[in-house]
Amino acid sequence: xxNVALPSFFSVSRAIQYSNGIMRAVMDDGSLKPIAVRExxxxxxxxxxxxxxxxxxxxxxxxKDINTPNPQRVDGAFLPEDSQRLRLSFSMNVIxxxxxxxxxxxxxxxxxxxQFLDSFRDAGGFERLxxxxxxxxAAAAALWRNGYGIDxxxxxxxxxxxxxxxxxxxxxxxxEGFTGPDDLVxxxxxxxxxxxxxxxxxxxxxxxxxxxxxxxxxxxxEMKKETNGKSKVLYFVPDGGVETxxxxxxxxxxxxxxxxxxxxxxxxxxxxxxxxxxxxxxxHQESFRSVASKTDLYSHLMAIEDLAKEMKSxxxxxxxxxxxxxxxxxxxxxxxxxxxxxxxxxxxxxRALAAExxxxxxxxxxxxxxxxxxxxx
Numbered sequence: 207x208x209n210v211a212l213p214s215f216f217s218v219s220r221a222i223q224y225s226n227g228i229m230r231a232v233m234d235d236g237s238l239k240p241i242a243v244r245e246x247x248x249x250x251x252x253x254x255x256x257x258x259x260x261x262x263x264x265x266x267x268x269x270k271d272i273n274t275p276n277p278q279r280v281d282g283a284f285l286p287e288d289s290q291r292l293r294l295s296f297s298m299n300v301i302x303x304x305x306x307x308x309x310x311x312x313x314x315x316x317x318x319x320x321q322f323l324d325s326f327r328d329a330g331g332f333e334r335l336x337x338x339x340x341x342x343x344a345a346a347a348a349l350w351r352n353g354y355g356i357d358x359x360x361x362x363x364x365x366x367x368x369x370x371x372x373x374x375x376x377x378x379x380x381x382e383g384f385t386g387p388d389d390l391v392x393x394x395x396x397x398x399x400x401x402x403x404x405x406x407x408x409x410x411x412x413x414x415x416x417x418x419x420x421x422x423x424x425x426x427x428e429m430k431k432e433t434n435g436k437s438k439v440l441y442f443v444p445d446g447g448v449e450t451x452x453x454x455x456x457x458x459x460x461x462x463x464x465x466x467x468x469x470x471x472x473x474x475x476x477x478x479x480x481x482x483x484x485x486x487x488x489x490h491q492e493s494f495r496s497v498a499s500k501t502d503l504y505s506h507l508m509a510i511e512d513l514a515k516e517m518k519s520x521x522x523x524x525x526x527x528x529x530x531x532x533x534x535x536x537x538x539x540x541x542x543x544x545x546x547x548x549x550x551x552x553x554x555x556x557r558a559l560a561a562e563x564x565x566x567x568x569x570x571x572x573x574x575x576x577x578x579x580x581x582x583x
Contacts, residue, residue, distance in 0.1 A: 209508045212542035213312035220537030221303045221398060222339075222462070226443050227296040227348060227453030229421055231289035232412060238293065240448040241421055243283045243440045250276040281440035283451035287418040292352060294411045296458055300394055302401035303534050318510050319534075325514040326531050327399050331523030335531055336395035338465040340386040346373035346411045347461040348453070351422040353378075355415035363408040364393060373411070379477050380467065398535065423451035463536060468525040469494040470501055481532040483540070506530040507540060 230238040252272045261272055285292060301307070303323060310316045326332065346358045358373035369390050376384060397405035415421070424441040442449040466472075466479040471494045479487050483503035485495030495501040506513070506526060513527050523531075 210315065210318060210511055212504065212507055212540070213310050213315045214542055215309065215311040216315070216541045217309045217539040218534050218537045219307040220459075221301050221307070221535040222459065223299040223301065224455035224458045224462075225297040226455060227294050227458050228443065228445060229283070229423055229451040229453070230293050230295070230445075231285045232291035232293050233286075233289050239286060239289065240445045240450040241283050241285065241292075243281050243423070243442040243449050243451050245279060245281055245436065247277060247279050250278055252276045278437045279435055280438040281436065283421050283423055283440060285415070285417065285419050285421060290417045290419070291357075291412055291414045292355075292421055294349060294352070294453065296348065296409055296453070296455075298407040298409065298462070300397040300405040300407065302403075303398055303531060304401040306401050318514070322510050322514040322527075322530070323534075325517040326523055326527055329517040329521055329523040329527075331517070331527055331531055332395040332399045333391060334523055334528050335535070336391045336398060337384075337386055338381060338528075338532075339394055339462060340391050341376070341381045341384045342378075342462045342465055343409060344371040344373060344384070344386065345376040345378040346371075346413065347378055347464060348409070348458045349411055349413055350453075350457065350461060352413060352415065355413040357412075357414045359412050361410045361412075362390065364390070364405060381465065421451055424454040424457050463532065465532070466529065468529055470499060481529070481536050483533060483538065503530070503533045503540065506533070 229241050231241055233239060252274070257272050305316050305320050305323070308316070308319070310319075343362060344360055346353055346360050349358070353373075356374065360371040360373050362369045362371075367389070369387050393405055397403055426439040426441055428439055441452050441454055443452045444450070460480045463481045464478050466481050466485060469476070469479055469485045472478070476487070476490060476494065479485055479494060482493075483495075484493040485501070486493045495503070497505060500509075506529065509526075510530070513530065517523055517527055
C-alpha cells in the first residue's frame, strides 16, 4: 500500500450545517410552549470517592465536612405540569463534499481528493453515506438523554415533501435492517455529491416523557468561574421572550454522524461512535482508532490513492472509503505537522542510507563470473 504525504496546510469545511435545537412542550391541543431554563437551589450530600477513603482512615476534618450539607445552585428545565410531550426542532443544510470547500497548499493532493470523490460517487458511496445519515435522523438520535421516553416520532420536511418515522421501531445501535425512504436518501446523497445545490431539511423530533418531567438541553462548559456560584449552567436561546432550553448545533451534529460502526471495538460494549479522526468517544473517554492499527483518519488520507483505485476496480465503496468520506463531511483541520514531516524525512533518509550500505556489502561479480553466469557466494 502506497503512502501519500499529507499537505502541511489542509482544512475542509463541514458539509452539514446545523441550527440550534429548540426544545418546546407539546400541549394537548397541539400547540407549543417554550420550555424555560430556570435557576434553583438544591441541598446535596457529599459522596466523592476521595472523601469515602479519607473517612475510612478516620480523618476528623473529613468526618465533619462529609456531614455538612452540600448546597448548590443549578439551572434546570422542565415540561409544564399540563404537558407530557417534548419536541426538539432543528434544521440541517446539506452541502457538497467538494475540493471547492477546502484549503490546501498542495495542488497534487487536491487532485487526489478530487479523484477519490469522483470514484466514491461512481461507486455509490454517497448513497451509502446518505442512508446512514437518514438512519440516525430516523432513530431520533438528536434527543440524546431525552430519548429514554416512549412514542418517539420524527418528521422531516424538505423541498415540499414530508417523511415520518416511528423512532421506537428504529434501532439506534445498528443500521442493520434499516432501509429508509429511497427518495429522501437520494436527496441527501445528491446534495453531498453536487456542489451546485444545497438541501435544506427541517426536522421535528418528539417524545413522551411524562407531565412536568425534567428535560436535558446542552450544558455550558464554563472555562471561567464567573457563573455566580452555579454548578450547572444550561444552554438557552430566546424564544418569544422566554429563555428557552436548547441543544448546541455541535451536539446535534455529533448525534447525526454517530454511525462509525467500523471501528475496531464495535460490538456490545462499544456501539456506533461519532465520526472522528481518532474515533474518540466522550462516553468512554477513549479513542478507538489509532495510527498503530492504521484505522485513524490520517492513515486513510495517506492511502487515498489506493482507496480510489480499489473503488474504480471493484465498482463499490468499502467501509474504509465511507469512513474517509464521512470525515471529510465532518470537516476539520487535517494538516501534517512539521515535526511529523521531519521525522518522516529522517526515517526515509535512514532507510536509503541503510539500503546503500547493504548494497555496498554484497560481494561483487567478476568479469569471468558475469560471462559464465556464476555468482560468487
